[in-house]
Amino acid sequence: MFHPILRKEKILDYLEKYFGKETRNYLDYFKKDWSEDPFTSCENLKSTYISPPYGNELFAKEYMNNMLLFSDSETSPVYGGYLEGAVYSGLRAASLILDN
Numbered sequence: 797m798f799h800p801i802l803r804k805e806k807i808l809d810y811l812e813k814y815f816g817k818e819t820r821n822y823l824d825y826f827k828k829d830w831s832e833d834p835f836t837s838c839e840n841l842k843s844t845y846i847s848p849p850y851g852n853e854l855f856a857k858e859y860m861n862n863m864l865l866f867s868d869s870e871t872s873p874v875y876g877g878y879l880e881g882a883v884y885s886g887l888r889a890a891s892l893i894l895d896n
């Protein structure tokens with residue numbers, strides 16, 4: 797766990813690496829801990845890792861000559877439930893559409 801100031805610097809460094817120096821001209825910085833959000837978590841929730849298994853192989857099968865595709869984070873065979881899974885799944889779907 798990083799000290800809040802160190803964490804902020806690490807986040808800004810990371811953003812600057814990808815989006816350039818103008819990242820430093822931000823108007824505001826706001827940190828949100830979802831585990832403390834009453835609409836997302838609760839006191840008796842012991843672990844934040846509650847992901848079910850994602851990427852059922854039925855979603856990767858070919859339907860209607862790939863005219864029907866399933867693509868989102870939950871259908872992804874990797875990083876299911878995360879943004880990375882959504883990106884993976886979206887790239888796969890885009891590639892199938894372009895090949896069709």
Ligand SMILES: Cc1cc2nc3c(=O)[nH]c(=O)nc-3n(C[C@H](O)[C@H](O)[C@H](O)COP(=O)(O)OP(=O)(O)OC[C@H]3O[C@@H](n4cnc5c(N)ncnc54)[C@H](O)[C@@H]3O)c2cc1C
Nearest residue numbers: 830836867868869870876877878879880881882883885886
């Ligand atoms: C509180 C919270 C915190 C999270 N934190 C993280 C995190 O820190 N890191 C991480 O990697 N992931 C995080 N996630 C998960 C991540 O946000 C999701 O995995 C990701 O956004 C899923 O992307 P998606 O494209 O699959 O689906 P979505 O982002 O849900 O996109 C689906 C889109 O389809 C639209 N839609 C729905 N029905 C229809 C319809 N009938 N017609 C047209 N459009 C429709 C919706 O409006 C939506 O825009 C978090 C999720 C939540 C809820």
